[in-house]
Amino acid sequence: MRILVVDDSTTMRRIISNSLRAVGYEDIVEAGDGQQALETLEGVSMMLTDWNMPNMDGLTLVKTVRANPALAGMPIIMVTSEGARDEVMEALAAGVNDYIVKPFTKDVLAEKVKGMLK
Secondary structure, eight states, rough: OOEEESSOOOOHHOOOOOOOOHHHHEEEESSSHHHHHTTTTTTTTEEESSOOOOOSOHHHHHHHHSTTTTTTTTTTEEEEEEEEEEHHHHHHTTOOOOOEEEEHHHHHHHHHHHHHHO
């Protein structure tokens, strides 16, 4: 299973990718913004994306992915510092399956990812 990690912060992408590898997920690809993510989606089974990014933000990315019938069922987790109730509701309405607020622990990340794959 291939997981796409989308975040404009190289450090955050590394933290998420390393956390995923630590719990057994090896096939991980990364993108620095939503536009790069769209170019990297082939073969991806799950996406974890930040909200605030240049070129294409995570919310626009989620809406674009959900508009594609071939990708509409792919699990998407928003991993972001946007934690207000209104933002969470907006992301869920756009099609996010789950939501993680930064900072997070490796255990929380692992639990959310495993929950999406059941």
